[in-house]
Amino acid sequence: MFKKTLAGMFGLLLSLASCQSPDNAQTEQPAAQEITAAADTTKREPRPKPDYYNFRGVERKRVYICMDATEDTFHQKHDCPELITCKGQFRNLILARAIEDFDRYNCETCSANLAYIFDETYVP
Ligand SMILES: [Zn+2]
Secondary structure, three states: OHHHHHHHHHHHHHHHHOOOOHHHHHHHHHHHHHHHHHHHHOOOOOOOOOOOOOOOOOOOOEEEEEEOOOOOEEEOOOOOHHHHOOOOEEEEEEHHHHHHOOOOEEOOOOOHHHHHHHOOOOOO
16 A cells, blocks of 8 residues: 555656756755855855945935944945845944945845945046
8 A cells, every 4th residue: 555655656757857858956955055054164255345426415324234244335225135134133224324434335135236436536
């Protein structure tokens, strides 16, 4: 009885597997695991304090930062995918403080439009 059920399940698995090429099925899985492992073990180092910045006109803009030692960005969107992964506390503060007191750079995901703040060659 048990054997028969097992054989039936095996047959089902085989028929499922035959829907896709066996080569693909075998190579996809280990690759996905490697990526996960790398993300877990790679410790991000925050960049040093910005050498140059000019936030004139947007210094009072409210931004969000993640209070984590490995974070060096600020976010304009409270639901930014980068911010959601924050394991520490969030803070909502003005842009000037985020840069001057917390050495933050613009988040490439939600604040790419503010990259000019750190661009010495930018002419408004
Ligand atoms: Zn962001």
